[in-house]
Amino acid sequence: MAVDTAPTPAPVKLSGRPSVRTLKLAEAIFIPVFALVISALVFSVFLLFLGQSPIDFFSLIWIGGFGSSFSWQQSLQRAAPLILAGLAFAIPARIGLTMIGAEGALVLGGFGAAAIAIPLVTYAVPPLLTLPLMALTAMAVGGVWIGITGWLKHYRGVNETIASLLLSYIAIAIMNFFVEGLLRDPASANKPSTLPIGEAYRIGAMPGTSVHWGLAAGIVLAIVLHILMTRTTFGFAARMTGGNARASQAQGLPVGYLVVTCCVVAGACAGLAGFFEVAAIHGQANASLVAGYGFTGILISFLARHNALAVVPVAILFGAIAAAGGLIQRRMGMPDATVLVLQGIIFVVLLTSESLYGRIKFFQPGPVGERT
Amino acid sequence: MNEGALVTVLIAMLGGAIRVSTPFMFVALGECLTEKSGRINLGLEGNLVLGAMVAYGVSYLSGNPWLGVLAAGSSGLILGAMHGYICKLPKVNDIAVGIAMMSFGTGIAFFFGKPYIQPTAPRLDSIPLGDWTGNSALAQALQVNPLFFVGIALALAMSWAFANTKWGLIVRMTGDSAASARAMGVSVDLVRFLATSAGGFLAGIGGAFLSLYYPGSWNEGLSSGQGLMAVALVIFARWDPIRCIWAALLFGAAGAIGPALQSVGITSGYYFFNAAPYILTLFIMIASARSKAAARDVPGELSITK
Structure with a gap:
């Protein structure tokens, strides 16, 4: 019993x-x-x-970020580069790296896209061919940029946090060097810029909205990278390396390959964000690319606990805060x-x-x- | 480039090295103290920017630049103490907290600094050390700010104290092995909290130098990564205060290349030369990572090298 x-x-x-x-x-x-x-x-x-008044402040954030269809679209527009920048921090974070150089990869990627567009636009290559080439260039440049940091970390033991930030400053200097010299559009007197890509080459809005395609690209990438990190052998090996790199190495995992690949993917995300900034927002590369998206992306990734899917809603929240910034400046007289x-x-x-x-x-x- | 221009550039670089190196020196000494205790504070960039703003504001309002220096140090002390306090909580990553403190410090500085971008605040005086040379360029290069000597004195004092005092021994022991420190009855968290706070104080003073002496005004682009380069500099200096001074001078000279070349009319590649300190830092990091000497001198508890 x-x-x-x-x-x-x-x-x-x-x-x-x-x-x-x-x-x-x-x-x-x-x-x-x-x-x-x-x-x-x-x-x-x-x-x-x-x-x-805090009540004024938070209600203005609500109105400016989510209050109307217009403000929703503004928030989503700003969320697009933030999603990609958040992913650029989240993916290396899963493999145990604190990579804070997305800003540089974004700037250099955007600049690369604008630079490759100059000959293509001059010889009137159709936009359908030009835009993918620009995007690929941006992703390649960004990928190499963060990839270098990952390589230095794994094979040379260089601290990736400091190295990635230094490379960010170097990236911005490289862009300034070309934008103020060799590739400067003579017409851009006050704000040195590259040659504009022209209206025909701009990326338009998604149907029925005023939000550019960068948002869709960000969301799709977030889903793809989430699957990659949680449902594949590669992702499992990467997360295991993040947990204990030495144990993973002892198990025979290709730690160097994993680290560099994650960094290249992260850099490609940031570079893509730069591409959309150039092709959809500014139409040319100039100092406006240095907008701090890369640094907000770090915070977004931490808030999302480095989960690629969770990056999306958090980025939209921060897009809304950024979109409401102007309203707060005007209504409450507070600085940016x-x-x-x-x-x-x-x-x-x-x-x-x-x-x-x-x-x-x-x-x-x-x-x-x-x-x- | 003819010989005269070369001399001009070298003298400008000497002067630049002395001027530009001082903030590096203070941040590096602060970081050195913090890292010796076994913790890394990447947030000193925030201390530097906030220190610059506070120093400029206080100097403008009170008319006394040295009061500004003190206030800058205190603001850095507060940020350092925040870092030190948060990091002693379990499961908190000191590198991540450093990034957060960097963004917090610069945010606060930009927010409260808006009204001080326009006005001119009284600045720190310098000591003319080169008048006897009879060479105006050399005399100008040897206009040295007293804070430069304070930094050197501090480095000597720190170096002596690490080797010869009980406090120095406690800090080094905490940095090398938390377990032995605990076994000796030393509170690891308290030592690290105090070391981080004191390090933050020094970084704040570095910021005061930026806004009150060279470049000598407050704006939002005042510091571009000097705080972080100083962290790399400490690694290069292998956690030795005296070597921190030499490294700071080297970085100062690298930072002075751009303006020095501009003074003789070479303006092309200005952005490239401006990036020289970052490139130098990167190469130094690549060269010094994994070196046997660095592996010997690194504090054992430091998360950056694990």
Whole structure:
């Protein structure tokens, strides 16, 4: 009798608790959201000290970011490069690298696209051929740029965080060097730029919207990279390397290949963002490419916990904050750096919240004996 | 380029090395102290920018640039203390927190710095050391700011203290092995918190030099990565305060190439020469990574080398 009845209560007790997987997911969503709420509170206190109303601020963000179909489209437009920049940080992060050079890959990719467009446009190559060539150039340039950092990290032991930032500054200097010299359009007097690619070569908006195709490209890439990182052998090996590079090497994984490939993919994402900035927004390469997307992408990736799919909604949120920036400047008379302060606070609070993982009882599976 | 122009360029580079190196020196010494305790603070770029803004603002409002220097140091101290506090929480990555502090510090500086872009604040005076040479270019190159000597004195003091004092030993022990520090009854978190805060203070003073002496004004493009280059510089200097001074002078000279060539009329490739410090840093990092000497001198607890 006793032998028969003893095991039966256990499943009944467990059915009340969600699985470990669900709990982990809930934790990974709850803690960043909690960090966002705390950041909003901290920022409210900051605004109160300045004699500004936090309610005004957040309602303006809502109106400017999501309030109307127009503001939605503005937010999505700005989210496009942010998704790609977020991916450019997230993919190397999964393999254990803190690669903060997306800004440089974006700038150089955009510049590469604009530079290759000059001969193509001059000889009137059809846009259908020119645009893919521009995009490929941008991705190749960006990929090489971040790939170099990955190679230096793995084969030379150079710290990738500092190296990638230095390469960012070098990338911006390279663009300035050409834009102010060899490739300067003589007509661009005040703001040195490359030759404009012209209206016929611009990437238009997606049907029914005013949002350019970069958003679609970003979302598709996010899905593809999510599948690559979670559902393939390559992704498994990459995440394992991120967990413990030495153990992976001992297991015979091609760690160097994995590291460099992830970096090239990341750089290609950033380069593609630069391509869309040139082909859809500016029409030429100039200092406007240096807009800080690469750095916002770092924060987006941390908030998305380096999950390629989660990068998309987070990037849209930050696109909305950026889109509402102008409204906040006009209505509240606050400087454009307000958004930077908000981002800085979110970043610091978010990283502080990392220490909460595994410490909130609710999200923990029961003792070993009760685990499913 | 004829011989006269070459001399002009070399003198301009000497002057530039002395001027440009001072912020590098302070940030590098601050970072050296922090890294000796076993933690890395990549956020000193934020301290530098915020320090520059605070120094300029305080100097403008109070009329006393040295008060500005002190205020800049204090702002850096606060940022450093934030970094030190957050990093002692479990599961927090010190490199990521550094990036966050960089973005937080620059955000705050840009936000509050807007009103100070236009006005002119009283600046720090320099000591004319080259008047006896009778050469006006040399005399100008040897106009040295007192902070330069403060930096050198500090490096000597730090070097001596690391080798000869109980505090220096405690910092080094915490950096080399947290386990031994704990076994000796030393609070690892406290030592690192204090080292990061003090390092932040020094980086803030570096920022004050930028806005109050050279280039000598406050704007949002004032520091472009000097704070981060200083971190690379510490690795190159192999965590030795004296070598930090030499490395800072080298970086200063590299940073002075562009303006020096411009002064003799070579303007083409200006952007290329402006990128010289970044390229130099990168090559130095490639050369010094994995060197046997660096592997010997690195503090054992440092996450950057693991």
